[in-house]
Structure formats: structure tokens, C-alpha cells
Amino acid sequence: MELMQAKMPLRGEVKIPGDKSISHRAVMFGALADGTTRVTNFLQGADCLSTISCFRKLGIDIENTQEEIRIHGKGLHGLTAPTEILDTGNSGTTTRLISGILAGQNFTTTLTGDASIQSRPMGRIIKPLSMMGATVESLKENQCAPLQIQGHPLTAIHYQSPVASAQVKSCILLAGLYADGVTSVTEPYLSRNHTELMLSHFGAQVTSEGTTASIAPDPELHGLDISVPGDISSAAYFIVAALLVPGSEVLIKDVGINPTRDGILRVCKAMGADITLLNERTAAGEPVADLLVRHSELHGTVIEGELIPTLIDEIPVLAVLAAYADGTTVIRNAEELKVKESNRLDIMVNSLGAMGCDIEGTDDGMIIRGGKPLHHASIDSHLDHRIAMSFAVAGLVSEGGVEVLRADCVDISYPEFYADLGKLMK
Numbered sequence: 001m002e003l004m005q006a007k008m009p010l011r012g013e014v015k016i017p018g019d020k021s022i023s024h025r026a027v028m029f030g031a032l033a034d035g036t037t038r039v040t041n042f043l044q045g046a047d048c049l050s051t052i053s054c055f056r057k058l059g060i061d062i063e064n065t066q067e068e069i070r071i072h073g074k075g076l077h078g079l080t081a082p083t084e085i086l087d088t089g090n091s092g093t094t095t096r097l098i099s100g101i102l103a104g105q106n107f108t109t110t111l112t113g114d115a116s117i118q119s120r121p122m123g124r125i126i127k128p129l130s131m132m133g134a135t136v137e138s139l140k141e142n143q144c145a146p147l148q149i150q151g152h153p154l155t156a157i158h159y160q161s162p163v164a165s166a167q168v169k170s171c172i173l174l175a176g177l178y179a180d181g182v183t184s185v186t187e188p189y190l191s192r193n194h195t196e197l198m199l200s201h202f203g204a205q206v207t208s209e210g211t212t213a214s215i216a217p218d219p220e221l222h223g224l225d226i227s228v229p230g231d232i233s234s235a236a237y238f239i240v241a242a243l244l245v246p247g248s249e250v251l252i253k254d255v256g257i258n259p260t261r262d263g264i265l266r267v268c269k270a271m272g273a274d275i276t277l278l279n280e281r282t283a284a285g286e287p288v289a290d291l292l293v294r295h296s297e298l299h300g301t302v303i304e305g306e307l308i309p310t311l312i313d314e315i316p317v318l319a320v321l322a323a324y325a326d327g328t329t330v331i332r333n334a335e336e337l338k339v340k341e342s343n344r345l346d347i348m349v350n351s352l353g354a355m356g357c358d359i360e361g362t363d364d365g366m367i368i369r370g371g372k373p374l375h376h377a378s379i380d381s382h383l384d385h386r387i388a389m390s391f392a393v394a395g396l397v398s399e400g401g402v403e404v405l406r407a408d409c410v411d412i413s414y415p416e417f418y419a420d421l422g423k424l425m426k
């Protein structure tokens with residue numbers, strides 16, 4: 001797809017689709033609750049549809065009416081053995097979270113996903129789930145999917161996670177629902193806490209202290225009405241686009257600004273961005289605001305440490321921002337980007353490099369010497385939605401735009417992305 005350079009400022013309003021992490025969890029926890037859970041502003045992206053399809057195969061009736069998702073939950077012990085392999089598609093969140101639930105069932109399940117999922121590391125969940133007593137086998141013996149999970153009554157553990165990962169944390173907490181005592185997870189830095197917040201609303205006893213989250217077993221979970229906030233990870237593309245295109249002023253509506261997710265706002269402000277939070281409120285127990293973003297002159301910064309999990313999926317588009325900011329931006333401690341849908345570190349370094357950016361890859365991040373004009377290039381998305389959207393934004397401000405190859409993969413998290421971007425360019 002050929003994406004044009006923006007000849008005019010971006011102007012207007014955009015309403016961001018529902019948060020992917022929260023949409024997945026609403027379906028999963030709704031399935032384990034008694035009664036009906038109604039979800040509005042659910043993200044109709046391919047990843048969340050994979051979650052729905054897996055839970056239908058586990059015997060849960062889920063209605064998708066477009067306006068609302070209705071999940072007819074059957075309680076903590078109501079799932080039934082699937083008659084076929086569960087397909088988690090391209091979704092790491094589905095794969096890792098559902099594994100925690102399957103570890104506590106009295107049946108065996110096989111799950112797998114696309115080529116990307118089959119190369120992403122699952123040892124990080126196989127280890128703690130095995131410590132809890134589940135039998136989890138990587139069928140190709142490579143610590144990746146396909147996985148065969150034989151559920152068992154589980155033993156509670158206190159797990160020290162080597163990575164700050166909400167997927168690992170959530171997998172263990174979900175297995176903890178089926179354990180014989182309080183299960184806890186401590187991570188090096190705090191990752192997104194949507195599981196903790198939403199499971200407590202459903203009725204689970206979850207506590208958080210610093211970077212440790214704990215859960216008590218066998219709660220009674222009750223169906224809920226959930227209005228999903230807009231996804232800050234999707235808003236990120238418009239934040240960066242509005243900051244970069246001269247003269248722009250864009251109002252981004254209903255964005256979730258949970259402090260475990262708002263690192264992009266903090267980094268943009270540190271770089272000199274003009275972003276105002278309006279109409280701050282709460283939805284589904286999560287903080288939400290409208291973001292007014294105006295074109296700004298930016299300078300480089302350092303992105304590292306505990307900030308990283310709060311903006312992990314935004315690093316590709318932040319690299320684009322840094323390419324246009326004056327001075328040097330250093331990104332460290334971001335080695336997790338190598339094991340996402342693609343190796344996002346290598347791809348950003350090579351692809352921004354192909355556009356003329358002075359950028360250097362490091363073991364755990366990159367160094368970007370920004371402020372020079374970029375030129376047209378053909379960039380392959382590598383079927384990674386975040387790469388495709390990041391380069392669509394880069395094209396707005398590069399001489400001659402960019403061509404994004406295999407651009408349709410935005411369906412994973414933001415099917416309307418190109419249409420919404422187009423509306424701001426009119």
C-alpha cells in the first residue's frame with residue numbers, strides 16, 4: 001500500500017477502538033464467571049476474535065452483535081473439553097493467558113497459532129505452569145507452540161518472573177484460580193495490571209503490592225457489564241502523527257490512560273510534546289481521558305528501565321518519533337521487542353535505516369540520531385501490525401511517503417486504521 005506524505009495539517013477527532021488487552025480479558029473472565037457479561041466497545045480485531053473462537057470451542061456461548069459482545073459464562077469449572085485444536089492465530093495474549101486457564105481443567109487441550117506464534121517463546125509459561133503441577137508439552141520440543149496442556153489440580157506457587165510480562169503474570173494468576181492456596185507473581189518491573197483490576201471486579205481476591213500480584217483460589221466470579229476504554233497502543237499512531245505533521249491539532253477520544261500503559265505520554269512530554277488530557281474519568285475501573293495533541297518541536301530522550309513495560313508496544317512508533325526529533329534518543333532494556341510478532345528491534349533499525357535515518361541497533365535497544373529528513377522506501381510489515389502502522393505514520397512526514405508491503409495485517413489490532421487516518425487528512 002502506497003502511503004502519501006501529508007501535504008496539510010492533520011485536523012479533527014478520532015475515536016479509538018477498544019483496548020486489545022482489556023477486550024481479551026473481558027471474554028476470558030466472562031467465560032469463567034456465572035451469568036452474562038456484556039462488553040461494549042469490544043475490539044473487533046483478529047486477535048480478540050481468536051480469543052472468542054477459542055472459548056466457543058471450550059463450550060461457551062458468545063454472541064457478537066457488533067454493538068455488544070454477550071458472553072454466557074459457565075463459572076470457574078464450566079469449560080468443556082474441545083473437540084479440536086484451539087487456534088490462537090497471531091495472538092500472544094490469547095496463547096499465554098488461555099494456557100493458565102487450561103492448566104487448571106480436568107481435560108487435555110492442544111493449542112497452536114500462526115507461524116509467528118509458533119516461533120514465540122512459551123518456556124516462560126511452561127516453567128511456572130509445570131511448577132504448579134500442570135503437564136505442558138511443546139509438541140515440537142522447541143519451547144514454542146503447538147502446546148499440549150494436560151490440566152491438573154494445581155499447587156500454589158510464589159513465582160519470581162525473570163521478565164516484566166503481563167502475559168506471564170496473567171497466565172500464572174489465572175492458573176492460581178485453580179490452585180490450593182494463594183499464588184503470587186513478582187516481576188522485575190510492573191507490567192500492565194488489567195488482569196488484576198478486572199478479575200477483582202468479577203469477584204476474585206487479588207492484591208497488588210509493588211511488583212507482586214497475588215490471587216486467592218476458587219472465587220465466585222459474577223458476570224459484569226464492561227465498557228472497554230480506547231486502546232492507548234492504537235492512539236499512539238495518531239499521537240505521533242499529530243506531533244510530527246506541521247500545523248496539526250487532533251483530539252483523540254476515550255483513551256485508556258492506566259499508569260501501567262501511559263509511558264508514551266510521559267516520553268512524549270519529556271521530548272517537548274504539547275499533549276493535554278481532557279475530560280478525565282473512569283470506565284471499567286480504568287482511567288480514561290481525551291487527548292488533545294498539537295504539532296510540537298521535539299528533542300531526543302532516553303527510554304529505559306521501568307518505563308519499558310508501560311510502552312512496550314509503542315516503541316516502534318516512538319522510534320519514528322525519535323527519528324524526527326532533534327538530537328539523540330537512546331532506547332535500552334527493550335530486548336523483549338525481539339520476541340513479539342516479529343523482531344521489532346531489527347526491523348525498526350533496518351527499515352528506518354532504509355529511509356535514511358541515522359540509527360544503530362544495540363543488544364537491547366537502539367540509538368537514533370534524529371532530525372534529518374527521511375526519504376521514500378518500500379517497507380515490509382513482516383506481517384506485524386505495529387510495524388505497518390508505524391511506517392504509515394513515518395510516510396506522512398517523509399519525502400515522497402512510503403510503500404508498506406503486506407499492510408493489511410493492521411487487522412490484528414486496528415482494522416479501521418487506514419480509514420481513520422484518512423479522515424484526519426481531509
Ligand SMILES: O=C(O)C1=C[C@@H](OP(=O)(O)O)[C@@H](O)[C@H](O)C1
Pocket residue numbers: 020021022092093164165166167168170191192312313336
Ligand atoms: O497482557 C497483555 O495484554 C499484553 C502484554 C504485552 O506482552 P508481554 O506480556 O509479552 O510483555 C504486550 O506486548 C501485548 O501486546 C499485550
Ligand SMILES: C=C(OP(=O)(O)O)C(=O)O
Pocket residue numbers: 020047090091092093094313340341386413
Ligand atoms: C505484542 C502484541 O500482542 P500479542 O503479544 O498479544 O501478540 C502487540 O499487540 O503488539
